[in-house]
Amino acid sequence: MLTEMVKSAESIAIGGHVRPDGDCVGSCLGVYLYLKKHFPDKQIHVYLESIPEVFQFLKGSEDILHEIPEDKIYDLFILLDCGDAQRLGFSAPLYENAKTSFCIDHHVSNQAFATKNYIEPEASSTCELVYHLLGSDQISEEIAECLYVGIVHDTGVFRHSCTHPSTMCVAADLMEKGVDFTKIITETFDEKTFAQNQIMGYALVNAIQFLEGRGVASYVDLEKMAEYRVQTKQLDGIVNQLKLTKGADLAVFMYELEKGFYKVSLRSTEAVDVSRLSQIFGGGGHARAAGFSISGTFAEILEKVKAAALEQLGK
Numbered sequence: 001m002l003t004e005m006v007k008s009a010e011s012i013a014i015g016g017h018v019r020p021d022g023d024c025v026g027s028c029l030g031v032y033l034y035l036k037k038h039f040p041d042k043q044i045h046v047y048l049e050s051i052p053e054v055f056q057f058l059k060g061s062e063d064i065l066h067e068i069p070e071d072k073i074y075d076l077f078i079l080l081d082c083g084d085a086q087r088l089g090f091s092a093p094l095y096e097n098a099k100t101s102f103c104i105d106h107h108v109s110n111q112a113f114a115t116k117n118y119i120e121p122e123a124s125s126t127c128e129l130v131y132h133l134l135g136s137d138q139i140s141e142e143i144a145e146c147l148y149v150g151i152v153h154d155t156g157v158f159r160h161s162c163t164h165p166s167t168m169c170v171a172a173d174l175m176e177k178g179v180d181f182t183k184i185i186t187e188t189f190d191e192k193t194f195a196q197n198q199i200m201g202y203a204l205v206n207a208i209q210f211l212e213g214r215g216v217a218s219y220v221d222l223e224k225m226a227e228y229r230v231q232t233k234q235l236d237g238i239v240n241q242l243k244l245t246k247g248a249d250l251a252v253f254m255y256e257l258e259k260g261f262y263k264v265s266l267r268s269t270e271a272v273d274v275s276r277l278s279q280i281f282g283g284g285g286h287a288r289a290a291g292f293s294i295s296g297t298f299a300e301i302l303e304k305v306k307a308a309a310l311e312q313l314g315k
């Protein structure tokens with residue numbers, strides 16, 4: 001499907017979601033490296049917001065474009081790991097103007113909005129879908145590194161319920177291709193800078209429990225991020241740590257994007273479907289990991305989340 005669309009296009013843009021994570025970066029660069037190698041005569045560009053430093057070792061990351069050219073019309077726009085077109089952020093106009101589009105994604109909230117879609121909500125990650133689309137034979141060590149990063153990040157190192165036996169088979173094949181899995185897991189997933197650890201500590205110390213301990217929530221505002229000198233893209237891992245609180249069915253972590261405007265990250269057990277919950281507020285994601293953005297204070301937003309969670313918990 002991908003190859004046919006690419007063959008009939010001269011110019012191709014690749015884009016992923018705002019505040020790109022490991023799966024987004026890995027899938028975009030995996031597809032980019034594949035297309036560059038197999039279609040050297042085509043114009044191929046990859047557009048993403050600035051990526052976390054830990055992913056900058058991936059081949060092709062130096063080619064990522066952060067601004068869109070004016071009036072450019074691509075023959076094909078490939079969206080990766082994007083549940084809806086707004087999630088593209090700054091590259092959305094390129095998608096809207098492109099002659100055709102192809103979306104590869106695993107978000108259950110994805111409404112198959114592109115010209116052609118490969119959406120598999122059961123898949124661990126978009127990177128796993130890219131692996132299947134390209135086929136093992138086409139995957140070089142450099143592409144394998146990209147895809148391994150995405151699988152590791154979206155499965156929380158093969159732990160989350162989205163990890164299937166088939167995910168492990170894909171990871172095994174990527175290992176066979178020579179990826180340095182210990183280095184990738186340690187340096188892109190586990191390790192935090194001193195400042196990141198400090199702000200995580202701050203968020204944990206100030207966390208509160210609600211719904212008799214079934215919920216746990218915390219937040220950082222712009223002031224705290226400035227004080228600890230961390231950017232929003234360096235807050236990964238905090239919501240997962242909150243979720244590890246014994247007895248918690250729902251973890252809520254909010255960080256301020258603009259004054260009075262928060263990004264809300266949710267993690268849950270099977271007791272709460274956070275994709276459904278996030279969709280109430282215009283967001284989306286997966287059943288156990290989802291998010292949305294909303295105006296208000298921490299307390300106001302938490303009240304809304306609590307009310308929506310209570311509906312699902314049947315109280």
Ligand code: 5GP
Pocket residue numbers: 017083084087109239264265266282283284285286289290291292293
């Ligand atoms: P995170 O909380 O790590 O930012 O995101 C968890 C999951 O939910 C990711 O798969 C992410 O793509 C999705 N997600 C987070 N925020 C939003 C949002 O505002 N809209 C949509 N559609 N998905 C989101």
Ligand code: MN
Pocket residue numbers: 023024081106125126154
């Ligand atoms: Mn993903």
